[in-house]
Amino acid sequence: MTGSASELARRLGDHAEAVCRAYLSNGHRSGNHWIVGDVRNTRGRSMHVRLKANAKGPAGKWVDEATTEFGDLLDVIRESCGLIEFRDVADEARRFLAMPRPEPQSRPFGAQRQPAVARGSPESARRLFAMSQPIVGTLAERYLAGRGIVLSARERALRFHPGCYYRELVTGKTQTLPALIAAVTSLDGRITGLQRTWLAPDGNGKAQLDDPRRSLGHLLGNGIWLGLEPGAPVPVMAAGEGFETMASLRTVMPALPVAAATSANHLAGLIFPPGCRRLYIAADADAAGRHGIERLSQRAGEAGILALTLQPQLGDFNDDLRHLGPAHLAAWLADQLVPEDARLFLPAG
Structure with missing residues (x-):
């Protein structure tokens, strides 16, 4: 983890309960831990986030006993918001902490930028799809039912993300909202893109946005x-x-x-x-x-x-x-x- 990432994780840990209430809203506090289903904000009890530093470690560290996943609050922001690139995760963390963005640093002559997943690429779409969950029992299923649509649970193209990252194109403001995720695939079943439909918090219709539906990928x-x-x-x-x-x-x-x-x-x-x-x-x-x-x-x-x-x-x-x-x-x-x-x-x- 880079120094800047470590610093962001530490500062988020100073406000661990507030982070959990914002990004893991389906959980609750129990003693010195925030209890929730998983890092993607599913209801349940298998994931524990430490709220105050103690002999076992710093605040903000978490472990999911069901999957053995573990991490810090930057991972919570990444997974719950459906973000792919670290710069987006860092921007969201700074927004939460009300911190200014750092000035861009010039690279030494001849230095190569580390390869990254391009925004809007098929790989970005595949990662976001993998972060999402089946729609059964979710707001996505409720949204479809509200439109009279009843599909088999075996439909592999459809997923749900409880806190998908949305950025307003004009103002640059960001928020996280539940979203129906639909995979765009080639005939061999490979995901080449996807379509996100942001939903109202109760699943009754689309979110009140200028463009509640966006596509990415090929x-x-x-x-x-x-x-x-x-x-x-x-x-x-x-x-x-x-x-x-x-x-x-x-x-x-x-x-x-x-x-x-x-x-x-x-x-x-x-x-x-x-x-x-x-x-x-x-x-x-x-x-x-x-x-x-x-x-x-x-x-x-x-x-x-x-x-x-x-x-x-x-x-x-x-x-x-x-x-x-x-x-x-x-x-x-x-x-x-x-x-x-x-x-x-x-x-x-």
């Missing part, structure tokens, strides 16, 4: 896949821009693999899985993504794939699901699917 050609088995042939699939649109279709057709490309331009460049014969493209009523639909249809035709457009009744398929109900949405889709697909993917009756 998105073009890839997508948020639901129901994809890496490398397996996908004879029939559906694709569209938004995650919630595609998750709504997956809710009423749980056996149909779907991909959310995250934008119209990325939809136009989606890579087709092996063995694809039919592609259903989900449209929005406002036709804002018409270019992406037209370009994807053209590319599908050139690849020998039959492309068919699915139209919602309201603004998008999530509006249909929430306001009209899954049975009505299924009936509406039945007339737009090839009869063979309607029998295969829609519930009987």
